[in-house]
Amino acid sequence: MDFANVKEVTYRVRRFDPDKDTAPHWEEYRIPYAPGMTVLDGLWLVKELHAPTLAWRSSCRMGVCGSCGMLINGSPRLGCNTQISELASTTVAVGPLPNFNIIKDLVPDLMPMLETHRQLLPFIVRDDHEEMEKPSGEFWQSPEELEHYLQFSYCIKCGCCMAACPTYATDPVYSGPMPLAQAHRYNSDSRDNGFAHRRQVLEGERGPWRCHFAGECSRVCPKGVDPAKAIQLMKRELVVDYFKLREQRCPARLAETPKGVVRREGIPEAPAPTVG
């Protein structure tokens, strides 16, 4: 569709105020359109021109914070990252992310997702508690080791994958793609030694076993993360671990500062360590 001559677009917005409404309903607003407008820009115009009480979450406006996940023309996307022109329609239907309770209008309650995420220890777990509490340096990691988890670390926890997952939609026990992919991200990190802790949850019914591999999570991810792949890799890792074949990994050691070397001329000083 050619948007060159489009002057106005229609926003169909799913509204719900728990203080007034018993069920969500749709409302329509006409707003002026200008080239380059994102769905989020349009929502601001709707709020300014028609519906001052309209509620949604947003912050960075550049696809980084993960706040503005919403259902746009039937697909979970980031409002700030979606050009109206790419929807190929002058009607923009915006609703809250499915599979979550609605707090108000376009604001989903992400707490169940974040609570599951927290339970899967989404951080580096190591036995050297003193180093973790009072870091004295940086852990050594090769570029190859970084590749094992790098793409999964791009996740911004927007919840789009959870909204697209058919298993999460129907099975309240299933942890969902985001927490599972993040558990895999840390299990795959050479600095981490928390596999045994995460396994307590992952090898049970809240683990990856109920994933039907529909792949919708990976299709809708606005950051190009592939949670479906992480879940399959996690299954493989847990099966290998069941057969006691998982490689026992010593978490990465502290990187030592090179000694007895002289900097060549013209090579700038490395930036100061971020810790220590």
Added chain:
Amino acid sequence: MIRDAKLWTWHVLAGLVIFVFLGLHMLIMHLDDVVRIASLNPAGGHPIDWANVVARGKMIFFPITYTVLLGAALFHGLYGLKNILFELNLGDGVKRATAVVLALLGLGLFVYGTWAAFASLALARSL
């Protein structure tokens, strides 16, 4: 309680066993023109000719493979069924009852099928 990681692993392994034994079934019964295994169809002709059926029935190899295939198929199928039923958001009590019923059903069918496989061996050897 057996955790899902173990059950899922066995589920996959059972699928592999089914794949191998169904492949064997295809080789013996349907692809005999392509891959002729003379010892399993000793009378020549078609695999379901009476003489071939009786000859295979006398071999201990078949009741053993039937039993392994039966166990694998029952576990694979019933575990899959259990997962489908569990995704209906059953209550904890119903889940437990479903798991017990399916386990007993599988065990019962396995015992009955094993008996039938070895009874057929005895029958064939008496002919």
